[in-house]
Amino acid sequence: MSLDRASREELVRALAEAVIQHADELTGLDQAIGDGDHGLNMKRGFEAVLATLPGLADKALPEMLKSIGMTLVMKVGGASGPLVGTFFMELGKALPEQPTRAEFVAAADMAINAVKARGRSEAGQKTLLDVLVPVQAVLAAGGDARAIAMEAAQAADRTTPMLAIRGRASFLGERSIGHMDPGSRSVSLLIGAAAKVLEFEARL
Secondary structure, X not given: OOOOHHHHHHHHHHHHHHHHOOHHHHHHHHHHHOOXXXXXXXXXXXXXXXXXXXXXXXXXXXXXXXXXXXXXXXXOOOOHHHHHHHHHHXXXXXXXXXXXXXXXXXXXXHHHHHHHHHHOOOOOOOOOHHHHHHHHHHHHOOOOHXXXXXXXXXXXXXXXXXXXXXXXXXHHHHHHOOOOOHXXXXXXXXXXXHXXXXXXXXXX
């Protein structure tokens, strides 16, 4: 996976715009089962990421990802900032500058494990892990960009009937059932945007 400077800038803009353009939707989801600030928080975080361009895209991919993660941890409130930020930071730490697909899969595994540790959670608890884990499985199995984006969207949809066990939504108990997890939706948007730019081919 070789990304030149223009592609790195395109990736950053695609990630940010995916969140910013859906901020109202994310807020609506969070109003149902959370504090109602997820969309605003994520928008603020990615606006801060955009503000670091064009310099951000001058960095090699690993450093760029770590910088995105640090910005999100600092700027996004609630649980999502630390968790999404941790994913980006750990992905950056684990990636070489020109990763193969196998190296990307291994780095994503490490990043997901870091999110699990930070949030003290696992897949199946109605969190962003319910998107990250199944998408990672499609990536590892050789799925192309379309399959990865489709799994991300479907995985977010699958959080709707789930009972929240972690996070603010868990306080609602069974009332959390029937609402999509906002963090899962925002991560699915990020993955969809990234898959389109990275154009993963259907092979390992």
